[in-house]
Amino acid sequence: MSVPEVLLQSVGKKFLGSTKPVLEGIDLAIERGEFVSIIGPSGCGKSTLLKLVAGLIPCSKGEIAIDGAKPDAARKLMSFVFQDATLLQWRTVEKNVALALELEGKPREENAARTAQLLELVGLSHVAKHYPRQLSGGMKMRTSIARALATLPRLLLMDEPFAALDEMTRDRMNEELLRLREEQNWTVLFVTHSVAEAVFLASKVIVLAPHPGCIAHMVDVDLPYPRTQETRDSDAYDELVNRTSRLLREAHRV
Numbered sequence: 095m096s097v098p099e100v101l102l103q104s105v106g107k108k109f110l111g112s113t114k115p116v117l118e119g120i121d122l123a124i125e126r127g128e129f130v131s132i133i134g135p136s137g138c139g140k141s142t143l144l145k146l147v148a149g150l151i152p153c154s155k156g157e158i159a160i161d162g163a164k165p166d167a168a169r170k171l172m173s174f175v176f177q178d179a180t181l182l183q184w185r186t187v188e189k190n191v192a193l194a195l196e197l198e199g200k201p202r203e204e205n206a207a208r209t210a211q212l213l214e215l216v217g218l219s220h221v222a223k224h225y226p227r228q229l230s231g232g233m234k235m236r237t238s239i240a241r242a243l244a245t246l247p248r249l250l251l252m253d254e255p256f257a258a259l260d261e262m263t264r265d266r267m268n269e270e271l272l273r274l275r276e277e278q279n280w281t282v283l284f285v286t287h288s289v290a291e292a293v294f295l296a297s298k299v300i301v302l303a304p305h306p307g308c309i310a311h312m313v314d315v316d317l318p319y320p321r322t323q324e325t326r327d328s329d330a331y332d333e334l335v336n337r338t339s340r341l342l343r344e345a346h347r348v
Contacts, residue, residue: 097162098124099124099160100160100249102121102122102147105117105120105121105122105157105158106118107139107142107151107153108154115306117142117143117306120309121309122300125281126281128297129272129284130296131284131286131291131300132283132300133287133292134301134302134303134307134345135303138345139304139306140302143307144283144285147160147283149164149165161248170245173243173249175242175251175253175255176253179235182226183225183226184225186224187224187225187237188213188222191213191244192208192209194245210222212240215240215274216240218237221233231260232263235259249281250282252282253285254287256268256291257286264291265326272295272319273320276320282295289335292338293334294321294325296315297314299315301338301342303345317331317334
């Protein structure tokens, strides 16, 4: 049997000084190439779960494995995209994208070639010399995604990356993200507050219940890829969004 890309076994998290755990009893197996969205009410531990998988904070209970290794030992397999693009304001777009390569000590020529490739991939070659203050919200997020892809990750962790964008830009970014995934085939764990976004992107949606955070429901999204505006206009998509919304409301009442 193949080893899951991400495996969580009885995972719990309780922060120092808190009387209740944020997460409890999380069991989850994510296979290579899956796109998994995580939704749930505010405070249910969505972002905490992502940080546990990334190894940014330790588990209080249970175990997490990334391709069979502990998160700390699997850092090179992962990249994290936050809600804020977190770009360095004094560096150009191309210099922001190249940052991870510089930190790895790659040769300058190799960095330049890889950066140019990534900027073309995300459609930002024409603003390579621009600074973050000169970019739109969507361009900033595409720069952040390109930077995350610079180290050729197998696992992409995304914490509400499109939450600050207007609806039309967000929809376009969703489609661009899926296009990039088709080309590079990463596994994705994606946190969002939007049920519509979760269903549009994912092959599986996890619904968390709060107090403490636990998996209340798992929804298989059997919509074919690639997904476009036609997907959003389909009855099957509407039905899945409505069903997932009902499950989210039920989880909120737990």
